[in-house]
Amino acid sequence: MSPGQPGFSTRERILGVAETLFARHGFAGASLRQVTAAAKVNLAAVNYHFGSKESLIEEVFRRRLDELNRHRLDALAAVAAKPEHTLEDVLDAFVRPALEQSMDDAGGSAFVRVLARAYAEHDERLRRFLSDNYGHVLREFAAAFGRLLPHLDKDELYWRLDIVAGSLTYAMADFGMIKRREAVGEHRERTVRHLIHFAAAGLRAP
Amino acid sequence: MSPGQPGFSTRERILGVAETLFARHGFAGASLRQVTAAAKVNLAAVNYHFGSKESLIEEVFRRRLDELNRHRLDALAAVAAKPEHTLEDVLDAFVRPALEQSMDDAGGSAFVRVLARAYAEHDERLRRFLSDNYGHVLREFAAAFGRLLPHLDKDELYWRLDIVAGSLTYAMADFGMIKRREAVGEHRERTVRHLIHFAAAGLRAP
DNA sequence: GGGGGTATCAAACGACCGTTTGAATACTAG
């Protein structure tokens, strides 16, 4: 069960439910009344605990991004420590933490879709927030990729990484039209494998 | 100038403005009052000409998708007629029509972002509409790709095409965090080139 | 040149939005 029920504080229930509803209906499309009703808390609780809907949205991001960033940087450090690491290793360090977070509870899988929503929102405020809390991780990965792909100049490298980030976002958020048949966990593991395989070839292209 | 002004019918002005506002603020985020105000038409005009907001959204899609589908299928037919066409040719037939449509007027470039929005909306109604009006084109391209990539079984092929579609959607919608410096047209041409290069390598991977 | 569909308009509908209030309740420290 998602953390929208007893055993969790009001604050946690709101965050959990908001995450899934934002994923499902967008930030404008999910109302605080829907959120508080599903979380079984009073309507005013959102403004009491978070101040505003905008702040609630940011908190939904902060909570997961902090964790995701940490895991990604840890994984990258572990890879970099190996003397002969490959492109696939670095890609794995980037993709797998997102995968694992999206499986550790029901809310996590929603968050990946929330993140994809954020890309679709061209809202400047939200983009700045994401860039502030996310940019340094992307820069570290870019450096690691750059060392493994010395034949690409900086401009070319960033173009390709942008494409990788795009296909990752899209694939992890399950936007694709093609219907899947397997269980969620198995499907996601296959997604990661295909993504790494595809991205590695694209990055290595002359 | 976008078609939000004199010389265009009320209906066309609404469609043009709705397209850019939906791209900017999402379907829930852009209100009919904003749309009609920017189009300089009466609020009731939307319900008079389209029946409802939902139908307006669908009409925004239908108008551009019909044109895009036609151009893509024409380009694919032209490529298929060449006896020795390459993977890059088919990718170009898929990517370039989207590129050209997004440059022929100001609204077109907004539409690509609207399309990306639609992916983010997990709304079942909208997805069915897209699949009904878009699926046959994707299937034709899948067949063309399949003939050029006989080493991939059907399942593997669809996985990779899904990734290609994802990176295309993302890149064309300009979601990336990396800031671009060139003029819009030049930027878009470079996007297509990078995308085709990257996708071809990913598809050809063993 | 008047009649009839077509289009536009201001105004209003009820519903829902995010937020605020002030009282009621729960909890905790002295």
Place this chain on the structure above:
DNA sequence: CTAGTATTCAAACGGTCGTTTGATACCCCC
């Protein structure tokens, strides 16, 4: 137990939402 703080609650605020209405203007054909 009590004083004081932290939380929950029902209710209401003004505003905006999509949609409907009925009157008004337009336009073209008979």
